[in-house]
Amino acid sequence: MGKTRKKKKQASSEEATSAIPHTIVMQRGKVGRFVNSLVLDLRKVMEPFTAQKLKILKNNVLRDFIHVAGPYGVTHFLLLSRSEISANLRICRLPRGPTITFRILSFSLCRDVVSSLRHAMTTPQLFTHPPLLVLNNFNTEVSSMKLMVTVLQNMFPSINVQKIKLSTIKRCVLFQYDEETNSVYFRHYAIKLLPVGTSHGVKKLLRRSVPDLSKFEDISEFITKGNLSESEGEDMTEDHVTLPQNLPGVGNIRRQQSAIKLTELGPRMALQLIKVEDGVCDGEVLHHEFITKSRKEIRETRKRHLQRRKLRERRRKEQERNVKQKQREKEDNRTRSIAGQKRKSTEAELSGAEKKRQKLGQHNKIQAVKRTTKRPTKQLTGQPTKQSTKHTKHTKQSTKHTKQLSKHTVMKTKHKRTFTRKAHRFNAP
Template sequence: MAKKSRKKRTHVPEDGTDGSGSKVPKSLVIRRGKTAAEVSELVQDLRHMMMPYTAINFQEDARNRKLTLQQYSKHVALPMGISHLMAFSQNDNRLNLRLGRTPEGPTLHFRVHKFSLSKHIKALQKRPVSNTAGLQSNPPVVVTNNFGDTSNNNSASAAAPHVKLMRITFQNLFPAINVAAVKLSECRRVVLFNLIPGESTSDTPGEEGSEKTESTPLVEMRHYAIQANAVGVHRRVRKLASSSKRKLPNLHKVQDIADYVTGQTATGGGSVASDAAPSDSEAEDDPRHTIDLPDSYMGQRKSQKSALKLVEIGPRLTLSLVKVEKGLGHGDILYHAFVKKSPEEVATMKAKKEKEASLKQERKATQEANVERKRKAAEEKREAKRKRKEEREKSLLERLRQGNPDKDENEQSSASSSGSGEED
């Protein structure tokens, strides 16, 4: 008798974890309000970058584009288990990005200085790499550069609090990597966040004693695909081995395959395949970029010496942090790039906000008390009306039992007749 087969679970665990018990962050990239067509394409490119833990096919309803982040968090993020919201909005002057953690914040406000779509990056490359489903099946590796020394507590190398918050937020957008259990085949992409510190410039150049102002630091985001090429194999041989039947090189100028490998034509001179030459960014010949693979990776065998290369697949963003809010789209301002306040001003504003909040609570309590009072009055009125109706019905039943149901009518008619006789 044949052994009964058992189906194994091949989908993502239902509890929202990565299988090891750690919570997997999920993101939602949306646009709010009216935006240009390029912004819609940028949103779609970012969703492909955030794969596989993102809503790739989410459609924003035109009626819901003015919803606040709190409403998105309550009605969309919490039911779907989304941990981060990325909302793009545009006005006549700039493009803004708000990155918030649900449901309680914080929220980082960025200004998008410039961006490039994936199609624009591919158009400039000689050998572009498509962001296929094979690359998107696993989350990318996150690399943060120049955000401060995380292993040294020295005050000279410690980063500012808002810079640390940016680094932590960018890292938490993607699942954490367990170095002891990660598979090499799962590392196919890299997302780089590079911080460019602001430079101190004087308000009045050329004058001594002028005040120094520091420009806002910029954050560059890049998205790369990892490629591995065997070292010690001729490039043309490797091209033949990795090419499919539809992408074979042009061999009409050679009489033998050896001529193609050596680069000789039938007449004995000239290179036959200029497309087989490496690009300027390839690093097969640099020993610093070659490693012995600890496991099979992208068609390369285990322990084979291979050269690693990063190929940008987009999108590309240049951001600057404007402010940080404590809550999700609201709350205290923890940092502002352009508005600086003293501790006394902060305390005064906080006291003013608390007073406004208390007055609002008082008004709300008064309104609720008025509503409750009116509700009780209406309830008492309905109860009194019900009691009067019950009394009338009870008196009518009593008259029916006594056999004089028209007693009140007879009394009224006699009273009316007596009144008319007195008038005569």
């Protein structure tokens, strides 16, 4: 039973992660080192459901990433590019669009924001869960603004208020629209909760930081008189909330009041909406901030886009047809090659069997001939047999050998005689 439960839990977790939107943040073209660092900061913002260690090669085209996005469950692209005027940010919804293009009026990196703060708050535990999205001052009656709001909402996972754990909400992302400047401001904060109704001395003790008590005679003086730094200011009643759940941190208990504190993490961006287009970076322009077209021009552009779509569909169908035909040809070639290999193997087996038969026949013939020659036959008188001829040859060879030996011995005796004679003559007086 335990194993089946584990499998069910794994399946449910996979389904939940597949429903969550995933993003890829990357640069297109030459953008410079500051925009490259902005890409890394935006990847940090979109954690944990983003490709943090993505490496882009020069040969990679946007179409390659679109083909890969489906199997990996990627739903949004954040593309940063640079033109002669300014840097641009494109947010693409996959697989069919729309694409929203922003002009980046100004931006600050995470390192600049953190260095400007007195009490920075950057811990890796903040990025284990996705951030909370906050949209402020957007007019949804305008079609372009409504489309922009829906795209921004779909970039982040939705929240179930009844089931959500408040301990998972550690960051928030703010998009605020300014009507006067017609720009959207982007901010990224870390959320912190502090208990309310306690003095600053008790708060310092709850933070587990040991205070300097050398100036006080008793700890009661430290709590009542204080003489402490007021760097964070007085707690405002607007920030006070009653907690529905127990949260990590000293004093954050259920049904007790706590104050919400936001510390900025960065980056900062000031964005201006340029255009909204259908499709992924190559569709019909639905809205443009600076260019207005007449109805006739809109019809012509629509016709052009329809022709492009028809051309693409035709090419796609042709490509699919060609792929199927190639697969059929490959299968036919495979079946033919298999049949040829089988035929060759059978022919080789048959030829081998025939050769064996021929060899056996030749062997049998030779054996039959040998048998016929070995059989004893009646010899005529006066005609020598094969055995007698062999015996005579052997005797002739033995006689020759004996003659040669006798000659050799005679020569040896003669040599000895001459040697003895010479020696006798030498020794004579």
